[in-house]
Amino acid sequence: MNFIEYTLTSDMLCVGxxxxxxxxxxxxxxxxxxxxxxxxxxxFGDKDIHAVGYFQFNNEQEFRGKHTQILTYSPRDRAINTxxxxxxxxxxxxxxxxxxxxxxxxxxxxxxxxxxISIYMGAFKSKGFGSCTLKDRRKISEEDLDIHxxxxxxxxxxVKAKDINGMDGNAHKGLIDEGKTTEFLKDxxxxxxxxxxxxxxxxxxxxxxxxxxxxxxxxGCVIKGPGFLLRNTDRGGKNE
Amino acid sequence: xxxxxxxxxxxxxxxIDKSIMVKGHTFEHVDWAKYGIDANTDLPKNRTWEGATxxxxxxxxxxxxxxxxxGVADSLAATSxxxxxxxxxxxxxxxxxxxxxxxxxxxxxxxxxxxxxxxEDLITFIKRPDSNYFGKYGECLLTVPEDKFxxxxxxxxxxxxxxxxxxxxxxxxxxIFDNIEEELNIKDEIDLGHLFISCCRIxxxxxxxxxxxxxxxxxxxxxxxxLQKAEYSKYLLFxxxxxxxxTYPKKECxxxxxxxxxxxxxxxEVESTEFPLxxxxxxxxxxxxxxxxxxxxxxxxxxxxxxxxxxxxDLKEEYEDLLRKKREIEQKIKESKNDERKECxxxxxxxxxxxxxxxxxxxxxxxxxxxxxxNNIKSKWKRIEDVFSHEFIKQKKLSDVIKPPICELxxxxxxxxxxxxxxxxxxxxxxxxxxxxxxxDNRGAPGNERAEKVHCMNLFKWSTQEEDVNVAWLRVSLDYxxxxxxxxxxxxxxxxxxxxxxxxxxxxxxKLQSMLLTELRPLAQLDQFTDDYHKFLDELESGxxxxxxxxQSWDKVLSNFYILKIENRSHVKNILKKYNELIDQxxxxxxxxxxxPIKLSISCSxxxxxxxxxWKFLENPQNDVNVNLVGKGEMHLNMRQLDEILNLxxxxxxxxxxxxxxxxxxxxxxxxxxxxxxxxxxxxxxxYDGLRSLLxxxxxxxxxxxxxxxxxxxxxxxx
Numbered sequence: 001m002n003f004i005e006y007t008l009t010s011d012m013l014c015v016g017x018x019x020x021x022x023x024x025x026x027x028x029x030x031x032x033x034x035x036x037x038x039x040x041x042x043x044f045g046d047k048d049i050h051a052v053g054y055f056q057f058n059n060e061q062e063f064r065g066k067h068t069q070i071l072t073y074s075p076r077d078r079a080i081n082t083x084x085x086x087x088x089x090x091x092x093x094x095x096x097x098x099x100x101x102x103x104x105x106x107x108x109x110x111x112x113x114x115x116x117i118s119i120y121m122g123a124f125k126s127k128g129f130g131s132c133t134l135k136d137r138r139k140i141s142e143e144d145l146d147i148h149x150x151x152x153x154x155x156x157x158x159v160k161a162k163d164i165n166g167m168d169g170n171a172h173k174g175l176i177d178e179g180k181t182t183e184f185l186k187d188x189x190x191x192x193x194x195x196x197x198x199x200x201x202x203x204x205x206x207x208x209x210x211x212x213x214x215x216x217x218x219x220g221c222v223i224k225g226p227g228f229l230l231r232n233t234d235r236g237g238k239n240e
Numbered sequence: 241x242x243x244x245x246x247x248x249x250x251x252x253x254x255x256i257d258k259s260i261m262v263k264g265h266t267f268e269h270v271d272w273a274k275y276g277i278d279a280n281t282d283l284p285k286n287r288t289w290e291g292a293t294x295x296x297x298x299x300x301x302x303x304x305x306x307x308x309x310x311g312v313a314d315s316l317a318a319t320s321x322x323x324x325x326x327x328x329x330x331x332x333x334x335x336x337x338x339x340x341x342x343x344x345x346x347x348x349x350x351x352x353x354x355x356x357x358x359x360e361d362l363i364t365f366i367k368r369p370d371s372n373y374f375g376k377y378g379e380c381l382l383t384v385p386e387d388k389f390x391x392x393x394x395x396x397x398x399x400x401x402x403x404x405x406x407x408x409x410x411x412x413x414x415x416i417f418d419n420i421e422e423e424l425n426i427k428d429e430i431d432l433g434h435l436f437i438s439c440c441r442i443x444x445x446x447x448x449x450x451x452x453x454x455x456x457x458x459x460x461x462x463x464x465x466x467l468q469k470a471e472y473s474k475y476l477l478f479x480x481x482x483x484x485x486x487t488y489p490k491k492e493c494x495x496x497x498x499x500x501x502x503x504x505x506x507x508x509e510v511e512s513t514e515f516p517l518x519x520x521x522x523x524x525x526x527x528x529x530x531x532x533x534x535x536x537x538x539x540x541x542x543x544x545x546x547x548x549x550x551x552x553x554d555l556k557e558e559y560e561d562l563l564r565k566k567r568e569i570e571q572k573i574k575e576s577k578n579d580e581r582k583e584c585x586x587x588x589x590x591x592x593x594x595x596x597x598x599x600x601x602x603x604x605x606x607x608x609x610x611x612x613x614x615n616n617i618k619s620k621w622k623r624i625e626d627v628f629s630h631e632f633i634k635q636k637k638l639s640d641v642i643k644p645p646i647c648e649l650x651x652x653x654x655x656x657x658x659x660x661x662x663x664x665x666x667x668x669x670x671x672x673x674x675x676x677x678x679x680x681d682n683r684g685a686p687g688n689e690r691a692e693k694v695h696c697m698n699l700f701k702w703s704t705q706e707e708d709v710n711v712a713w714l715r716v717s718l719d720y721x722x723x724x725x726x727x728x729x730x731x732x733x734x735x736x737x738x739x740x741x742x743x744x745x746x747x748x749x750x751k752l753q754s755m756l757l758t759e760l761r762p763l764a765q766l767d768q769f770t771d772d773y774h775k776f777l778d779e780l781e782s783g784x785x786x787x788x789x790x791x792q793s794w795d796k797v798l799s800n801f802y803i804l805k806i807e808n809r810s811h812v813k814n815i816l817k818k819y820n821e822l823i824d825q826x827x828x829x830x831x832x833x834x835x836x837p838i839k840l841s842i843s844c845s846x847x848x849x850x851x852x853x854x855w856k857f858l859e860n861p862q863n864d865v866n867v868n869l870v871g872k873g874e875m876h877l878n879m880r881q882l883d884e885i886l887n888l889x890x891x892x893x894x895x896x897x898x899x900x901x902x903x904x905x906x907x908x909x910x911x912x913x914x915x916x917x918x919x920x921x922x923x924x925x926x927x928y929d930g931l932r933s934l935l936x937x938x939x940x941x942x943x944x945x946x947x948x949x950x951x952x953x954x955x956x957x958x959x
Contacts, residue, residue: 077550088850222631
């Protein structure tokens with residue numbers, strides 16, 4: 001599988017950790033599969049699109065200190081004409097990241113041009129957040145994948161909803177627990193093995209009004225896969 | 241197995257002075273008549289006495305299985321602190337010491353038995369089968385080193401005896417010992433099986449939305465208490481509120497002991513190491529020796545070794561690249577004219593400088609040299625590749641797909657609304673909450689006894705009060721990875737000090753240091769440190785009570801986690817002062833290491849501010865001491881900087897000057913830094929002297945600013 005790499009830039013972005021009714025809405029510091037794939041599908045239509053990404057930093061705390069801001073926002077109850085409770089929205093400002101799109105047949109021709117692509121991603125789009133630009137296109141061919149073991153730097157579902165029907169409740173997870181990989185991870189992202197799994201769930205829409213949560217690998221997993229999916233390796237050094 | 245063999249008493253002889261024992265600690269050379277004891281009638285005749293006198297015997301064929309077990313357990317406990325053979329000790333030549341060197345604090349003079357009366361008491365004590373050894377001799381055991389030879393006189397006999405007892409009881413589960421007597425007769429090498437050591441870090445998966453969600457800490461507390469009392473508590477080596485260290489004989493044991501934590505939704509990050517155990521016959525003799533090497537951080541070591549090799553490879557590549565560039569530039573210099581030539585010469589100088597540096601790293605000698613260095617590092621950590629280690633995460637059962645709604649707290653399970661049709665007592669204002677069963681249970685589901693009992697009663701009260709209440713969330717944590725590094729550093733410093741006392745040459749000391757450091761095993765030290773850490777937490781709790789004065793003004797969430805009601809932010813300084821005082825008292829030497837393994841985090845805000853945000857700050861401390869004033873700023877200091885900041889005489893500051901700095905920083909942080917150096921107002925400039933000295937001493941401006949904001953809050957009291 002070949003991949004197309006883009007540099008993503010955005011002025012204001014809130015890539016949500018989904019906590020309903022929370023007074024505080026934090027942002028994650030990676031670009032999960034569900035977010036970027038959804039944003040690209042909004043531009044190119046519901047095609048066979050698979051993408052992931054991340055923001056570039058060595059130290060998350062430092063990155064947060066530099067790029068996160070808090071917006072205090074108070075939704076107004078029009079019936080009683082008052083704002084009841086303030087919400088704190090954490091968002092990223094002036095960030096630059098990398099996005100990797102799998103070059104599938106259905107999207108290949110759309111990504112041939114070197115022109116930049118405008119997408120909207122994340123939460124509070126109606127309040128002006130989420131405008132992103134994808135530019136500096138670069139092709140990563142199969143030979144340049146540099147497959148090795150390391151820490152995953154993004155969030156990827158282990159399977160697609162359509163592939164689950166008829167299988168046991170945790171058949172795909174079972175494969176990973178045995179130290180193997182799933183068909184989806186292997187075919188779409190060239191992940192050969194998951195050594196240490198850190199799970200969570202990502203939302204996948206199954207129609208315009210329905211969807212489900214799919215078991216996913218979260219950042220910090222140890223996998224054997226393409227170098228671009230991996231964070232700088234832990235050196236086991238002293239006091240790092 | 242005999243009931244009366246008390247394994248922890250095997251080294252009871254170490255409590256007796258050399259003047260009585262003459263040699264060793266197994267009572268072989270004691271002149272009993274001299275102390276009025278008849279060796280035939282007065283000495284104990286039970287199994288414990290046999291254990292105390294025979295546990296070092298190497299002729300295993302002549303011992304029964306209990307005594308063999310005891311010998312193996314003793315060796316295991318000893319290899320938890322060092323694997324230094326006698327000849328190394330002689331080479332070091334530092335001799336035996338009558339004090340316990342606590343690596344992170346000052347040494348403690350050993351309280352040992354020197355007189356006839358106490359010797360008689362001890363003999364009588366061994367005779368009693370129901371002896372509470374740690375109760376009676378605990379205080380002495382804490383002061384006597386397990387090995388009196390310097391520089392390994394660092395592990396207390398208390399920890400060693402406790403570890404021996406734990407290993408003894410675990411080894412009893414190994415079936416091989418049932419036939420050990422037969423095996424010894426027919427084999428020269430006996431594979432005893434494997435011993436597992438695991439470090440499990442507990443993570444909370446739930447988010448915190450309501451005050452009731454803090455009940456997850458009550459659940460954690462309950463599970464930790466249950467673990468201490470459970471039948472499988474023998475597998476627990478030592479623990480803090482969020483880290484558990486286990487040792488066990490079979491892989492499945494871990495699943496069993498962690499079952500309850502997983503059922504309650506906790507995530508466990510496990511680092512497990514599997515050590516092969518073996519006893520071997522000495523060539524051509526009837527003596528046996530035990531083979532094992534307990535080093536619990538194998539994964540980290542492996543990474544360090546492979547990184548070192550990678551680094552050397554990179555340097556070698558760079559060296560070859562530089563040589564190629566050098567040749568190209570030399571050619572260019574020959575062909576170029578004046579201006580261009582100057583540029584080339586500059587570049588040439590840079591390349592030459594780097595080449596000289598790389599030459600000092602020995603990379604220029606090629607692959608062979610690199611390999612040699614790699615092998616040196618590798619040989620330091622014997623059998624590193626024989627030991628199987630594995631890092632994994634344990635979570636509750638997860639399915640491939642979840643139909644919405646997903647649980648709003650843990651986001652790891654399908655939300656199931658309980659008691660359909662009946663109102664949920666935690667639902668207010670018609671807000672519907674979707675939680676999974678585990679989160680419902682942790683919060684305190686209807687009918688559950690925890691539902692009636694809120695974990696932090698005062699917090700609950702404050703959050704429903706009309707008036708503004710300011711609180712400080714305080715959490716202390718212990719990081720075992722950093723502790724391991726700190727132990728190595730402190731041990732290295734101790735070896736250096738001891739070496740200097742012996743007037744050894746610098747080269748000799750370095751050699752000795754590297755040799756001894758290679759042989760240090762940290763497990764026993766981690767155990768000992770954990771004991772001290774718990775004492776420290778107890779004293780911190782009493783200290784906090786003194787600061788707060790009032791039982792209604794604080795809540796204990798866990799033994800390392802408190803909520804304190806504070807009148808103003810400057811009270812945080814009193815807490816920091818107390819903490820610093822206790823660190824000086826219990827861990828004075830932690831101030832000389834790069835990073836302290838004990839971290840303090842304090843986060844202050846109005847009670848109504850989202851706890852989720854506080855938890856993010858408290859869960860991952862950035863530095864040794866961290867203070868967060870919500871909406872004002874954060875302060876991250878190391879232990880030395882804490883000293884500096886606390887030593888600053890605050891009387892020189894007017895509250896107004898601090899307040900002014902704080903107000904200006906709200907407009908612009910850069911402007912506030914200018915104000916600090918502005919000589920326009922000489923009174924103000926003079927008042928800021930102290931703050932400037934902190935800045936010049938290496939503390940960042942944002943930290944100083946946060947401190948100024950914290951102290952400027954005194955104004956409210958003045959008003």
